[in-house]
Amino acid sequence: AKAEGRACFRFYNEEMNAQAVEQLKLEEELRDAMRNHELELRYQPQVDTRTGEVVSMEALVRWKHPDRGMVSPGEFIPVAERTGQIIELGEWVLAEVARHCQYWDSLGLRPFTVCVNISPLQFNQTELPVWIGEFLDVSGLAPERLELELTESAIMTDAETNIEKLRKLKSIGLKLAVDDFGTGYSSLSYLKRFPIDTLKIDQSFVADMESPDGAAIVDAIIALSKTLKLSVIAEGIERFGQLDYLVRRGCDLLQGYYFAHPIYPEDVPDMLCQNFLT
Numbered sequence: 001a002k003a004e005g006r007a008c009f010r011f012y013n014e015e016m017n018a019q020a021v022e023q024l025k026l027e028e029e030l031r032d033a034m035r036n037h038e039l040e041l042r043y044q045p046q047v048d049t050r051t052g053e054v055v056s057m058e059a060l061v062r063w064k065h066p067d068r069g070m071v072s073p074g075e076f077i078p079v080a081e082r083t084g085q086i087i088e089l090g091e092w093v094l095a096e097v098a099r100h101c102q103y104w105d106s107l108g109l110r111p112f113t114v115c116v117n118i119s120p121l122q123f124n125q126t127e128l129p130v131w132i133g134e135f136l137d138v139s140g141l142a143p144e145r146l147e148l149e150l151t152e153s154a155i156m157t158d159a160e161t162n163i164e165k166l167r168k169l170k171s172i173g174l175k176l177a178v179d180d181f182g183t184g185y186s187s188l189s190y191l192k193r194f195p196i197d198t199l200k201i202d203q204s205f206v207a208d209m210e211s212p213d214g215a216a217i218v219d220a221i222i223a224l225s226k227t228l229k230l231s232v233i234a235e236g237i238e239r240f241g242q243l244d245y246l247v248r249r250g251c252d253l254l255q256g257y258y259f260a261h262p263i264y265p266e267d268v269p270d271m272l273c274q275n276f277l278t
């Protein structure tokens, strides 16, 4: 048993080592990726349940790796978060969004909101509101076109300090959404005090909506959003049944593969012409 234990320990060690090496490699490659323009943005539409129109789009980053093909953000965002590279990456995302908005404006498209994911490390930067304010000035991007998606855990950690930061971001004119809502630990008393606009129901609850527990959680979040007078969006809609249920429950916006996968910026004009309820 002792020998076995030792073998097991050694195996575990080697595996951890391999993981660390892989991480380091990814970190290095990500640095190159930003330099070599291997990152790209896609946009996933968000549909207004009252009109069937696309009113907003979530920007999602993609990494076209020269040898590995598409690397999922689920793989490299956590690495970037750990190494601090997420700061530079986040700045790149915003600059790219501004560039795409200019392009869409030049085509004469009706304006829509662009939602941008802000990682916890990015959000925790003290100078974030000042930086974004300056960025908007320089880029000419209208603040009301931008919605920041912040995770529940990021804003709930040190909530008292964050209220102040959220107020600053609001005073610039930005919209604020709480992403992956329901997966962290929200204090309801703080939620009431946060100057936020939108709750985004985590897709795990939508996936689980056919079960009584799943449906109850979705119902509760929608009810909460009504009470707090917040807009509510559900993501991960893949089936008509989910759409149908959420529309009847009064969910304001829907996002998911059922409507569209994340698309290229060039395909946004066509997407805006679609109506998803007719």
Ligand code: C2E
Pocket: 044, 059, 060, 061, 072, 073, 074, 077, 090, 093, 117, 118, 119, 179, 180, 203, 235, 236, 237, 238, 255, 256, 257, 258, 262
């Ligand atoms: P998220 O913010 O929760 O984004 C939603 C994820 O669900 C996206 O995955 C999206 O492509 C996927 N999705 C959309 N509709 C459906 C559906 O109907 N079914 C299923 N199963 N999935 C759907 P993606 O693009 O792979 O991104 C994964 C995560 O990586 C995001 O989760 C977000 O946390 C992070 N991420 C992506 N882009 C950025 C970025 O620019 N900055 C930061 N900080 N994080 C990002």
Ligand code: CA
Pocket: 058, 117, 149, 179
């Ligand atoms: Ca998001």
Ligand code: CA
Pocket: 179, 180, 200, 202, 203, 235
């Ligand atoms: Ca989410």
Ligand code: CA
Pocket: 180
């Ligand atoms: Ca998520």
